[in-house]
Amino acid sequence: MRAGGMTRAGAVVAALTAAGLALATIPLEHGTLDATPPPATAVIEPAPPPRTPLRAEELTSRVVPTIVTLTARTALGTTAGTGIVLRPDGSDNALVLTNHHVIDGGTEITATSMYDRSTYAVEVVGYDSSRDLAVLRLPGAAHLPPAVLAPTGSVEVGDPVTAIGNADGGGIPLSATGSVTRIGVTVTTRNTTDNSRNKLSNLIEVDANVRPGDSGGPLVDVFGEVVGINSAGNAVEPGSEESPDPKSYAIPIDDATTLVDEVLSGRASPTVHIGPTPLLGVTVADHRDVRSGTRSGAEVIHVSFRGPAEGVGLVRGDVIVEFDGISIRSASDLTTRMIALHPGDPVDLRWIDATGRPRSASLVLQEGPPR
Known part of the structure; x- marks a missing residue:
């Protein structure tokens, strides 16, 4: 080391000291060092452009491929209707939604796709006659395009709508345009095949001319999205006269998909039946006690040939x-009990014959048409 000089270590210390002094002279706001990074700049995405309503031909070309025409052969004749393709079911099947009254009593049900005109056998997955809805499966139809369902609660009075279906059962999809006139309506519908009646609630009323054969088909908005299931044309509200003006009713798609979820999850109930339909082999009506006039059982008005009921007399x-x-007090009591059962189930019956004598027997339910 040279006299009067600085070692290398001393130079380093001096440099660090100088640096420290330099740092010490940096003024600190409010006596603290703020190490918070600057706020990130928010990225604002541009709003999507408003959707443009479809022209009539565009709407038809978008919706028609997602429907099927339905034909159900029953003991009373043939019923025609429409179904909506919901989605694939497994690797090879398609799920279809329709009205219960379209397939009610059907011993042979077929579907014809409006996408490729192919005909498919129909399996009934489940149904609720009180809500007039049924879920079907079409084996081999997984490739059929599904319908687009409208968002929840998107229907308002005054909205333009179009009903599309197998009008008059001709096998050719036709459109009926109109607008929503009321929401949340209750009506009593009549099945034109057997004249049975059913009270439906929370319906969408439209002034479109929905015809027989349109039942089960889609009611769509101006974007081709399904807002309801066409269920009745010119139905009668309780206590009112039938109007000659076009007045039709659809089940909201939200209510319909609720039933679909119940069926696919296996949640049977007093009104929801899942799987093949059991057959007792009788048609019944309310029996009223002659003296009191009160209901006192289910009176047999028809017995099916070779059915379980005939087999026990x-x-x-x-x-x-x-x-x-x-205890069975009415025909509906018997119907409710049957909803929970399936083909092959054993049951015990008690009845009163024409002489007033009590009788009883055990039988096994067969498979029958949906009811």
């Missing part, structure tokens, strides 16, 4: 009073 005029240990 039930005949026209007998009155069923107990079913599997449960």
Whole structure:
């Protein structure tokens, strides 16, 4: 080391000291060092452009491929209707939504796609006659394009709508345009095949001319999205006269998809039946006690040939009073009990014959058409 000089270590210390002094002279705001990074700049995405309503031909070309025409052969004749393709079911099947009254009593049900005109056998997955809805499966139809469903709660009075379906059962999809006139309506519908009646609630009323055969088809908005399931044309509201003006009704798609979820999850209920339909082999009506006028059982008005009921000796005029240990006071009591059962289930019956004698028997339910 040279006299009067600085070692290398001393030079480093001096440099660090100088640096420290330099740092010490940097003024600090409010006596603290703010190390918070500057706020990130928000990226504002541009709003999507408003959707443009479809022209009539565009709407038809978008919706028609997503529907099927339905034909159900029953003991009383043939019923025609429409179904909506919901989505694939597994690797090879398609799920279809329709009205229960379209397939009610169907011993043979077929579907013809409006996408490729192919015909498919129909399996009934489940249904609820009180809501007039049924879920079907089409084996081999997974490739059919599904319908687009409208967002929840998107229907308002005054909205323009179009009903599309197998009008008059001709096998050619036709459109009926109109607008929403009311929401949340209750009506009583009549099945034109057997004249049975059903009370439906929370319906969409439209002034489109929905015709027989349109049942089960889509009611769509101006974007071709399904807002409802066409269910009745010119139905009658309780306590009112039938109007000659076009007045039709659709089940909101939200209500319909609720039933689909119940069926696919296996949640049977007093009104929801899942799987093949059991057959007792009788047609019944309310039986009223002659003296009191009150309902006192389910009176047999028809017995099916070679059905389970015929096999144990039930005949026209007998009155069923107990079913599997449960008292039967009306025809609807018997119907409700049957909803929970399936083909192959054993049941015990008690009835009163024409002479007033109580009788009983056990039988096994067969498979029958959806009811």
